[in-house]
Amino acid sequence: MSLSELDQAALGRVGMMRQVQPEYYVMRLKAVAGDLNVRQLACIAEVAELYGQGSVHLSTRQGVEIHYVHRDHLEKAKETLAAAGVEMGACGPRVRSIIACPGAETCRWGVIETKSLARELDARYFKQEMPSKFKLSVTGCSSNCTKANENDIGIRGAIEPFWEEANCTDCGLCVSFCPLGAISRRHSGEAENHGATYLIDEEQCVNCTVCTSLCPSNAWVAGRKGYTVFIGGTMGRNPRFGSVLKKIVESEEEVYALVDASIGYFREHGLKKERFGHMIDRIGLEKIREEIVEKAAAIHGEPD
Amino acid sequence: MKKQLQYTVNRIDLRGVTCPVNAVRVKQAVVALGDDELVEVILDAGESLIQAVRSINDAGFRIISSEQLDNAVAIIVGKARKIEGVG
Incomplete structure (x- = not known):
């Protein structure tokens, strides 16, 4: 199918949004965990220069957008970006780019390796069709820099002192x-x-790391370490903070099982254009939490 | 929970002094201490305290005791990692 045959929804699926200005589009690019290498940045700069207006916009989801790309140039611009390994982002009712803070790799407060987790979540869920837009965030500790509880699913590093x-x-x-x-x-x-x-x-x-990091005599130590999983966070017109699905999850595989179960539940019960959190309020948090945790235990192969 | 100390205790009040200046002032004070001296530092509670304690630990200084005040904390800091008879 040529570009000219694609409708707006199809363009949205590949991260291109029509601007107010007729014939011009925003190209939304994916940067998992906000990471891009210099080769990708150089390519983005080149495309913005050639096909846009020589500037980019940094999105709230750690991505880059090139504005003012004419419809006739979308395909060529996309090919040029792809050659440098720059993928398109997502729009519409599907899983959006996964955001993450730098995490334990570089941050002294970080409890978990956020970037590798974000990349795995990207590989598993990015662009999957959902009843509504669906955002995932990974943040290394309770400082909550990437706002786990403002996303449909948020994963936050946690310790039990x-x-x-x-x-x-x-x-x-x-x-x-x-x-x-x-x-x-x-x-x-x-x-x-x-x-x-x-x-x-x-x-x-x-479950932050202030006591274990600052105690001068190492009397506070991490007893258990893992992930707090939040569900149902959203900002926008009808904001709702995420609810704790499970306070300490000790294995990465169990995190994926909980995400699988949450996404499965939303697909089954969510209404069109209804956000995950609003579905939770409609059906009831306790009921949903119980069913998701039970389903995840079955996926994970262990009793909760 | 202040302990009875056998050392001369100097005092600096860093209430209202924000990070990183408060941490720098603490370091200056501790470095200038003699072997039989400690310094009592008063810091604003909250983020200011967290950042200053982080710097004190990183520099290898020893926090011996602390006392909660109104919206502030007084901590007693020494130069050595181990001070005989205290902490």
Whole structure:
């Protein structure tokens, strides 16, 4: 099929959106986890110069858009980009580009390898058809730089802090620096520095790494480490924060099972143009959470 | 939970001083300490405290004790990683 035969929806499927200006299009490019190499950047610059207006727009999903590309140049521009390994992004009711922060590879707060996870999610789910647009985000820790709970599915690095009594010097600093005020000190001994116990309120704890990173005597350590999975986040006209599907998932394979089960559930029960989170509100979070976790356990091959 | 210290304790109040200047001021103060001296640093609670503590740990200084104040925290910092009799 030649380009001229493609309708707007078909162009949207390959990441091209009609502009207000007749005959001109936006080319939305994919950059998984916001990563592009210099060869790709040079090619994008060349295409923007040749076929656009010599500038690019950086999108909120870590992608690059080339604006003002004439309809007659779309195919040639797409071929040129593809030759440098630059793929088109996605528009419409399908899985959009996966975003991620730099994660544990370079960030001292990072708990998980966000980029490899984002690339795997991209390979598994990108551009899959959905009832509505569907956004996934991976963020390395509770600082939440890539806003896991504002996406249809968000995956956030998480640790479960554990207090190693033998290492503790009772400096008390953790009580002050815990951003959520989740750590408390109980003093049961007769003298200072004897009998002090530090407790964490698991309900308040957001599984960040501040205590394990900052404790001067390494008394706070990561007891368990993994991923918090959020479902149903969305911004836009009717914003909704994502709900926790599972607070600590310890294996990457279980993350994929939960994503598979969530996507499967949305495909089965979501109404056309209804966002995942709004479907959750319509049907009920507890019911959905139970069914998704059960289905994921079956996929993953382990009882929850 | 302040401990009884056998050392001379200097004091700097860094409330209202933001990162990275607060961390630099702490480092300057600790580097200038004698062997029998410690410094009490008062920092704003929240992000300011987190960033300053990070710098203190990175520099290999020793945090001996802390005390919560109104919207601030007082911490006692020493130069050596190990100070006999405290921490």
